[in-house]
Amino acid sequence: MSNPSLLILAGDGIGPEVMAQVRRIIDWYGENRGLNFDVTEDLVGGAAYDAHGVPLTDETMAKAQEVDAVLLGAVGGPAYDDLDFSVKPERGLLRLRKEMDLYANLRPAQCFDALADFSSLKTDIVGGLDIMIVRELTSGVYFGEPRGIFEEGNERVGINTQRYTESEIERGARASFELAMKRNKKLCSMEKANVMESGILWREVVTEVAKDYPEVELSHMYADNGAMQLVRAPKQFDVIYTDNLFGDILSDCAAMLTGSLGMLPSASLGAPMENGRPKAMYEPVHGSAPDIAGQGKANPSACILSLAMALRYSFSVGEEADRLEAAVEKVLADGVRTADLMQADGDAPVSTQEMGDAVLAAL
Amino acid sequence: MSNPSLLILAGDGIGPEVMAQVRRIIDWYGENRGLNFDVTEDLVGGAAYDAHGVPLTDETMAKAQEVDAVLLGAVGGPAYDDLDFSVKPERGLLRLRKEMDLYANLRPAQCFDALADFSSLKTDIVGGLDIMIVRELTSGVYFGEPRGIFEEGNERVGINTQRYTESEIERGARASFELAMKRNKKLCSMEKANVMESGILWREVVTEVAKDYPEVELSHMYADNGAMQLVRAPKQFDVIYTDNLFGDILSDCAAMLTGSLGMLPSASLGAPMENGRPKAMYEPVHGSAPDIAGQGKANPSACILSLAMALRYSFSVGEEADRLEAAVEKVLADGVRTADLMQADGDAPVSTQEMGDAVLAAL
Numbered sequence: 093m094s095n096p097s098l099l100i101l102a103g104d105g106i107g108p109e110v111m112a113q114v115r116r117i118i119d120w121y122g123e124n125r126g127l128n129f130d131v132t133e134d135l136v137g138g139a140a141y142d143a144h145g146v147p148l149t150d151e152t153m154a155k156a157q158e159v160d161a162v163l164l165g166a167v168g169g170p171a172y173d174d175l176d177f178s179v180k181p182e183r184g185l186l187r188l189r190k191e192m193d194l195y196a197n198l199r200p201a202q203c204f205d206a207l208a209d210f211s212s213l214k215t216d217i218v219g220g221l222d223i224m225i226v227r228e229l230t231s232g233v234y235f236g237e238p239r240g241i242f243e244e245g246n247e248r249v250g251i252n253t254q255r256y257t258e259s260e261i262e263r264g265a266r267a268s269f270e271l272a273m274k275r276n277k278k279l280c281s282m283e284k285a286n287v288m289e290s291g292i293l294w295r296e297v298v299t300e301v302a303k304d305y306p307e308v309e310l311s312h313m314y315a316d317n318g319a320m321q322l323v324r325a326p327k328q329f330d331v332i333y334t335d336n337l338f339g340d341i342l343s344d345c346a347a348m349l350t351g352s353l354g355m356l357p358s359a360s361l362g363a364p365m366e367n368g369r370p371k372a373m374y375e376p377v378h379g380s381a382p383d384i385a386g387q388g389k390a391n392p393s394a395c396i397l398s399l400a401m402a403l404r405y406s407f408s409v410g411e412e413a414d415r416l417e418a419a420v421e422k423v424l425a426d427g428v429r430t431a432d433l434m435q436a437d438g439d440a441p442v443s444t445q446e447m448g449d450a451v452l453a454a455l
Numbered sequence: 456m457s458n459p460s461l462l463i464l465a466g467d468g469i470g471p472e473v474m475a476q477v478r479r480i481i482d483w484y485g486e487n488r489g490l491n492f493d494v495t496e497d498l499v500g501g502a503a504y505d506a507h508g509v510p511l512t513d514e515t516m517a518k519a520q521e522v523d524a525v526l527l528g529a530v531g532g533p534a535y536d537d538l539d540f541s542v543k544p545e546r547g548l549l550r551l552r553k554e555m556d557l558y559a560n561l562r563p564a565q566c567f568d569a570l571a572d573f574s575s576l577k578t579d580i581v582g583g584l585d586i587m588i589v590r591e592l593t594s595g596v597y598f599g600e601p602r603g604i605f606e607e608g609n610e611r612v613g614i615n616t617q618r619y620t621e622s623e624i625e626r627g628a629r630a631s632f633e634l635a636m637k638r639n640k641k642l643c644s645m646e647k648a649n650v651m652e653s654g655i656l657w658r659e660v661v662t663e664v665a666k667d668y669p670e671v672e673l674s675h676m677y678a679d680n681g682a683m684q685l686v687r688a689p690k691q692f693d694v695i696y697t698d699n700l701f702g703d704i705l706s707d708c709a710a711m712l713t714g715s716l717g718m719l720p721s722a723s724l725g726a727p728m729e730n731g732r733p734k735a736m737y738e739p740v741h742g743s744a745p746d747i748a749g750q751g752k753a754n755p756s757a758c759i760l761s762l763a764m765a766l767r768y769s770f771s772v773g774e775e776a777d778r779l780e781a782a783v784e785k786v787l788a789d790g791v792r793t794a795d796l797m798q799a800d801g802d803a804p805v806s807t808q809e810m811g812d813a814v815l816a817a818l
């Protein structure tokens with residue numbers, strides 16, 4: 093039997109630095125736990141544009157379709173700000189999501205005990221927070237047609253189309269209910285059904301799917317109220333299911349509540365492949381952080397924890413995922429800190445590499 | 456010369472209760488400051504639906520077009536949840552915004568010193584916060600066509616259209632720069648230009664308008680990062696300009712940061728009328744709060760402060776607006792508290808009426 097395969101797309105900014113630590117951990121699993129992966133690396137985003145003039149080549153896209161899981165670092169940076177929309181680094185990422193049909197984007201927002209102090213929120217409001225946002229990732233206003241900038245009379249008009257079919261809403265809802273069943277059996281669906289017909293359909297479909305999950309307590313919330321409630325009392329939530337655009341904003345808001353942006357992973361899952369594994373891409377929630385790129389300051393934890401999600405969701409070795417997560421938590425509890433996790437009066441921060449060392453030592 | 460005219464649309468839930476206190480304050484200004492208004496009252500939202508089968512009658516719409524300013528309470532409630540989309544309470548509000556062409560929605564997010572403890576955020580992060588979100592209110596995905604739920608193959612699809620012309624973006628941008636000139640001369644524009652062409656046009660137009668305001672420091676931010684930054688360090692902002700949908704979510708998020716939802720007013724402004732005053736509607740940021748409606752518990756401050764905004768923006772009596780705002784702040788500093796502003800271990804809360812009494816006494 094051949095080894096499971098991983099495609100690493102480190103991307104731009106701090107992507108390559110944090111991914112280098114992930115590679116060391118992948119090697120550790122091969123040497124110590126008999127988990128051997130066939131790893132290939134390739135380019136995405138600005139790095140691919142620099143080499144090939146496009147943010148993702150067809151060859152890379154084809155490889156991504158073949159492997160068991162993709163690990164992505166980050167894309168984008170000021171060097172690419174003036175590029176044409178069609179070749180912006182982000183288009184590489186969006187093409188991967190769309191063509192791999194990764195419809196369920198799982199974004200945990202978890203407040204690490206050792207880091208609760210870094211939150212803007214009071215400790216009693218955010219301490220122990222552990223919610224999961226499921227963002228629909230392949231449809232909605234990110235991909236709807238018509239789209240573009242058009243002439244109209246004597247001026248231009250910018251158009252994008254929010255668009256959801258019943259089956260698109262349904263499959264993400266099922267993924268969300270399944271997650272809720274494994275967690276605290278609460279699901280809150282967020283849309284703007286008071287203003288948008290796409291939200292009305294969303295609410296209807298989610299309500300219908302709920303009949304297959306009688307144990308899950310379903311609630312609905314308008315997305316603006318959702319943003320309020322995330323700030324007011326985030327611990328009221330367990331799983332949140334929402335669309336591509338609301339999910340973009342609400343999951344970033346939720347991530348920042350925890351104060352641990354450098355710590356948060358994500359998984360983007362699609363339908364099962366022939367081998368039973370879901371199509372899958374894993375990436376940190378943080379971006380390419382161009383201000384600190386290349387300085388060895390970045391926190392590799394979010395990317396390392398994305399590997400943990402891969403172990404859990406793609407390779408069904410949950411205990412190995414737990415092991416890796418526990419190692420990261422131990423390192424935090426021991427006070428090992430990259431610069432993003434430092435208080436102004438703290439000790440000297442460790443480097444990206446030293447953080448990797450510490451996690452390896454804790455494994 | 457005839458008196459300036461006000462149309463009061465108290466609406467649903469706590470709307471009528473809080474508006475009753477505003478009426479007393481309007482009377483006070485007539486008796487004590489020679490500011491006499493011709494006030495008429497009418498129905499909107501569920502109240503209008505109950506009486507007329509529509510959330511806003513053509514007659515009420517016509518009145519709103521004629522008066523100098525509209526004061527609105529709140530619309531909606533669970534009794535209307537199952538109504539058809541076209542007659543939902545919210546449609547009344549949206550019709551007013553659209554037909555009066557109230558394109559600039561001013562939403563201050565201000566942390567009142569006496570109330571900083573109510574924020575979920577740490578006091579040093581939120582204390583002294585005073586930002587102004589300008590939300591484009593008459594276009595975007597709220598109003599774009601095509602929209603609706605359609606059959607497609609053997610399933611349904613929900614569609615809404617995000618749509619912005621250059622002139623729509625421009626007029627809101629001008630309103631935002633004008634405000635920035637009167638404040639700290641910083642403007643941050645938020646969109647998703649990395650994903651949406653409408654966002655690209657938005658950024659381009661705002662950048663162009665900025666040339667007329669060289670003193671204002673302009674920055675651009677993706678809306679997801681905007682949500683993060685609002686939580687992380689809200690005091691970095693002065694004026695934020697964003698679209699209808701992003702503005703809905705981001706302004707609610709910003710409002711909740713302050714912990715004083717019951718305190719926050721808003722102004723929705725359009726083009727100047729013949730008398731030079733802008734078309735205008737003023738309303739609290741909070742909703743109809745059906746859970747406490749009719750119990751005399753609601754905080755009338757947000758609605759009272761909306762009247763202050765009317766004094767400033769419609770009637771150009773800024774010193775009278777200051778007077779009213781100072782009265783509300785004094786009442787807060789004196790420890791007078793409606794239930795929403797109470798700590799668990801606080802004294803007994805005052806009623807809606809008593810809060811009105813206190814503001815009148817402080818005037």
Ligand SMILES: CC(C)[C@H](C(=O)O)[C@@H](O)C(=O)O
Nearest residue numbers: 168182185186340649650679
């Ligand atoms: C980089 C960008 C295209 C992307 C998005 O908007 O989806 C990012 O913000 C995210 O949330 O993964």
Ligand SMILES: CC(C)[C@H](C(=O)O)[C@@H](O)C(=O)O
Nearest residue numbers: 286287316531545548549703
């Ligand atoms: C009531 C609703 C239609 C409205 C909106 O979405 O604009 C409200 O949330 C607001 O922000 O004023």
